[in-house]
Amino acid sequence: MTTGTTTGTTVVSMAAALNRALADALEADERVLVFGEDVGALGGVFRVTDGLAARFGERRVFDTPLAESGIVGTAIGMAMNGLRPVVEMQFDAFAYPAFEQITSHLAKLRNRTRGRVEVPVVIRVPYGGGIGGVEHHCDSSEAYYTHTPGLRVVTPGTPDDAYRLLRDAIDSPDPVVFLEPKRRYWTKGPLHGGPAAAFDRAVVRRHGRDVTLIAYGPMVATALETAEAAREEGWDVEVVDLRSLSPFDDETVCASVRRTGRAVVVHEASGFGGYGAEVVARVTERCFHHLHAPVLRVTGFDIPYPPPKLEKHHLPGVDRVLDAIDRLQWDDRVVVRGA
Amino acid sequence: MARLRAPERERTLLPSEEPLSLLRKDGSPVEDSPLEMPDDDVLVRLHRHMVIGRRFDTQATALTKQGRLAVYPSSRGQEACQVGAVLALREQDWLFPTYRDSVALVTRGVDPAGALTLLRGDWHLGYDPHEHRVGPQCTPLATNTPHAVGFAHAARLKGEDTAALVMLGDGATSEGDTHEALNFAGVWRTPVVFLVQNNGYAISVPLSKQTAAPSLAHKGIGYGVPSVLVDGNDAAAVYAVVREALRADGPTLVEAITYRIEAHTNADDATRYRDADEVAAWLDRDPVDRLEAHLVSRGLLDAAGKRALAEEAEAFAARVREQLNADVETDPAELFAHVYAEPTTHLREQAAQLARELA
Ligand SMILES: Cc1ncc(C[n+]2csc(CCOP(=O)(O)OP(=O)(O)O)c2C)c(N)n1
Ligand SMILES: [Mg+2]
Numbered sequence: 001m002t003t004g005t006t007t008g009t010t011v012v013s014m015a016a017a018l019n020r021a022l023a024d025a026l027e028a029d030e031r032v033l034v035f036g037e038d039v040g041a042l043g044g045v046f047r048v049t050d051g052l053a054a055r056f057g058e059r060r061v062f063d064t065p066l067a068e069s070g071i072v073g074t075a076i077g078m079a080m081n082g083l084r085p086v087v088e089m090q091f092d093a094f095a096y097p098a099f100e101q102i103t104s105h106l107a108k109l110r111n112r113t114r115g116r117v118e119v120p121v122v123i124r125v126p127y128g129g130g131i132g133g134v135e136h137h138c139d140s141s142e143a144y145y146t147h148t149p150g151l152r153v154v155t156p157g158t159p160d161d162a163y164r165l166l167r168d169a170i171d172s173p174d175p176v177v178f179l180e181p182k183r184r185y186w187t188k189g190p191l192h193g194g195p196a197a198a199f200d201r202a203v204v205r206r207h208g209r210d211v212t213l214i215a216y217g218p219m220v221a222t223a224l225e226t227a228e229a230a231r232e233e234g235w236d237v238e239v240v241d242l243r244s245l246s247p248f249d250d251e252t253v254c255a256s257v258r259r260t261g262r263a264v265v266v267h268e269a270s271g272f273g274g275y276g277a278e279v280v281a282r283v284t285e286r287c288f289h290h291l292h293a294p295v296l297r298v299t300g301f302d303i304p305y306p307p308p309k310l311e312k313h314h315l316p317g318v319d320r321v322l323d324a325i326d327r328l329q330w331d332d333r334v335v336v337r338g339a
Numbered sequence: 340m341a342r343l344r345a346p347e348r349e350r351t352l353l354p355s356e357e358p359l360s361l362l363r364k365d366g367s368p369v370e371d372s373p374l375e376m377p378d379d380d381v382l383v384r385l386h387r388h389m390v391i392g393r394r395f396d397t398q399a400t401a402l403t404k405q406g407r408l409a410v411y412p413s414s415r416g417q418e419a420c421q422v423g424a425v426l427a428l429r430e431q432d433w434l435f436p437t438y439r440d441s442v443a444l445v446t447r448g449v450d451p452a453g454a455l456t457l458l459r460g461d462w463h464l465g466y467d468p469h470e471h472r473v474g475p476q477c478t479p480l481a482t483n484t485p486h487a488v489g490f491a492h493a494a495r496l497k498g499e500d501t502a503a504l505v506m507l508g509d510g511a512t513s514e515g516d517t518h519e520a521l522n523f524a525g526v527w528r529t530p531v532v533f534l535v536q537n538n539g540y541a542i543s544v545p546l547s548k549q550t551a552a553p554s555l556a557h558k559g560i561g562y563g564v565p566s567v568l569v570d571g572n573d574a575a576a577v578y579a580v581v582r583e584a585l586r587a588d589g590p591t592l593v594e595a596i597t598y599r600i601e602a603h604t605n606a607d608d609a610t611r612y613r614d615a616d617e618v619a620a621w622l623d624r625d626p627v628d629r630l631e632a633h634l635v636s637r638g639l640l641d642a643a644g645k646r647a648l649a650e651e652a653e654a655f656a657a658r659v660r661e662q663l664n665a666d667v668e669t670d671p672a673e674l675f676a677h678v679y680a681e682p683t684t685h686l687r688e689q690a691a692q693l694a695r696e697l698a
Contacts, residue, residue: 033496059496065526070485070519077489077503080474083496085489097515104479105486112475114463115677150678173680200683247683 009192015185017159018048018124020193021166022086026056029084032170034061036071036088036124045090046126046185072098072123076105079119086170092127093136099144106175107150122169122176127155128218128268130183130315132308139305140269142217145177146246146278152200153245155179157220159189161203161243168199179245181218202249204256208238211262211325214253214279216242219266219316226321235325245275250282257283258290262328264298266316271299293329352565354556358596360570361579364624366632374579379639385426385574386630386640387648389418392442393627394652395451398659399441399458403605407663409460414442416572416600419626420536422446423577424504428472432585435474435487435505439536443506447471451655452662459663462674480511484520484533488590491529502530502585510541512555518562524590525562532584533564533592536571538599543612559592571595572626575633597626671697 012020025032034052036044040063043050053061064071068089075085089095095102102123109119129138145153152174156162162180169176205220206227215223220241227237240256242249257263263283265276276297283295298316306314361372368376377385396415402408414421421442428434428447436443444454448471456465457476464475474490477483487505494501511517512535524531535555539546552558559566565587569580577595584591598621602609609618634640675682675690682690 065519065522067519067522069516070488070523073482073485073516073520074489074492074523077486077491078493078496079489080468080486081490081493081497083493100479100482101485101516105482109475110680111677112457112463113468113677114673115680116464116467116469117475118680152679247679247685250684 009190011188012159012191013186013188014156014159014162014180015046015048017163017191018166018180019050019052020191021163021170022049022052023055025086025167025170026052026060029170031082031084032060033078033083033085034088035064035075035085037064037066037090039063039088044088046182048124048180048185049088068095068098069101072101072106072121075121076101076109076119079121080109080117084120084122084170086122086124089123089125091133091137092125092139092141095123095125095141098123102145102151102177103148107148110174111150118173119175120173122166122178124178124180126182126185127179128181128183129305129311130218130268132311134308135305138311140267140300142179142245142267142269143273143275146275150175151246152176153179154199154243155181155217155245156243157181157184157205157215157217157241159187160191161241163191163193165199165243172199179217183218184221187221200244200247200249202240202242202244202252204238204252205241206237206239208236208260210236210260211264211328212238212240212253212256212260213264213266213321214240214242214283215266216245218268222316222318222321223266226318226325229318229322230325233322237325248278248282250286253279253283254286257287257295261290261292262325263291263295264321264324264328265295266298266321268300268315270302271297272302274299296324296327298324352560352563354554354559354566354568354594358568358570359576359580360573361575362573362629362633364629366629366636368633372576374576375583377575377578379637381426381578382575382630382634383639385422385578386627386634387651388422388426388446389574389627389630390648391652391655392418392422392446394656395445395659396442398656399455400601400605402660402663408455408458410604410606411441411455411458412439412604413599413601414439416621416626417536417538417597418442419574419577419630420534420571420595420597423574424506424532424534424581427578427582427585428504429502429585431472431499431501433472433474433487433490433501433503435483435490435503436476437480437483437506437508437511438476438478439508440476440506444473444476447473449473451659455659455663459667461667461669463677481507481514481516481520483507484516485523487531488520488524488527488529491531492527495529502532504532504534504581504585506534506536508541509535509537509539509546509555510544510549511535512558513549518558521559521562521564521590521592525564528589530585530587531590532581533590534581535592535594536597537594538597540599540603540613542603542607545612554594556592556594564590564592566592566594569593569595571597572624572629574626574630598624
């Protein structure tokens, strides 16, 4: 299991937790490398790799030429030769040049070599909006990756998960797309450290009886806020944080929905053909007889990500989630049950 | 790479005006070649593998007609590249081939059935890359180039003396990954040889529509990568160039001028885009005949030797036929086994569903 682990609870930002995870992984395993654009002297545009080049040296933490396909492609070659590259894509939309390497090679190499070649590459991608970013800096691109068999897709909602999930991602024999909710980089929370409990398990963040909010990444905080606000309206809301988008933890999610009988999936990405559609389908297929209402989605609109001045209208917020909860056919309860 | 380029060329990174060669079309040696003629035993091995490789190639094409292979991209005419480059590899070096390079694979020692597994229509590679240090055959054009660079860079980080040889076609030099990989290799000074087999066409598209560069080798200049232009139908020259490049302290771009005698694959109709005259002219520059003429003139090969080699090649082809005529047992359950290190719950459910359907 993981050594060089940070222990003892402190309060840190998510960016600092990620930085610590990288440092501990570099310390624990000399096969680990960190590279990408501006990750060296600058420490990354979000400072997630701050100080790592100075501490671990240029051979292990380094800036590459500016070419995302080249970054992922060379990482694949390095992983084939026994190293464990952790690469940074500077922003969500700037990972697209690497799409072919990710989908045609990274995701498939284990399978097409019948397990003889492993490519334990971690691709860190700051994603999502809410930071006043201009175009191409705010995409929620999770569905592109979750639709690709062979990839693990993980996203933390808290600093503690950021640390533990990233350590697990680096230890994983499978390739991992590690999506970092950039608007939560500076949000602080306790960091317990220690090895992760379960890399591919969802977690119930808040217990409640009436309705399950299913969220991940940047929307976990929004869901928790909504749960507080909903209390005033008389609803007791449970919040499930998915953490692992692929594979999907049916067990934890469905157990919650069976308890509450109602569910709303919340994500920033556009709804059409989005990740939430998969969640709704899975929950409906598995929990149909426990449901008192259709499972609803609260998502970004089906538009290109809007400019800073308008993004507040696009991003799901507490009010929009409360509205969705309100639409869960509370009045029909008896009728539906009796029908 | 001092021997391959005059000091001026070294400074400008330019390839030679004319492709470097060691043997003329008729097999006679080129005087004043800057290349080092391989030892006699190497020349004999080059010839032997080319003869076997060609027989393998015609056998594979024949097997497509019998429905035993789903598709086969022939490398007939390109044997000097496939064999010359592979024999230049040291034991520890890695080869990163494409779909075109089955002859290179069998020359490296990959079992013919393994080299043809994907082309047979199976879902997996058919060989263990680590066994012969041969990366997966790569179909998305040029995407194997950064793999080779990363692999060799990792070797260097680990303190290992391993170089990588990546193969690509003339068309693939237009893909972005080629340029990104050359650039990374240039910056990192990675020991990688990019071997471009310029066979004149990317399926139907001739080189003139692919690039305005004076040669494909010129493309190295912009990345600080020294380049060599070589006669790709001269196995001795390809061997000499690749051998030296693999031992260099950094990357090299090698453009080998050759020709694809067959259509792009058995499914292609080459008469739609090229003349019979053009093919005939290249048949006249056959790489196997060229080395054979040289060996015969040097007394390194005689009629008995030729006969023995032909028999060896026949036996090889017979083995290929036998292997490919045997029906393979495929287990549909294995489709779920290697997607992740451990099958996920989700995949176990789907595997069970398929098993029920098949029960
Ligand atoms: C990214 C990508 N685009 C298109 C294709 C389809 N395709 C397969 S082979 C080929 C021609 C390649 O020509 P070249 O690089 O010269 O290699 P050759 O086949 O001549 O050996 C094309 C277009 C592909 N395999 N990958
Ligand atoms: Mg070609």
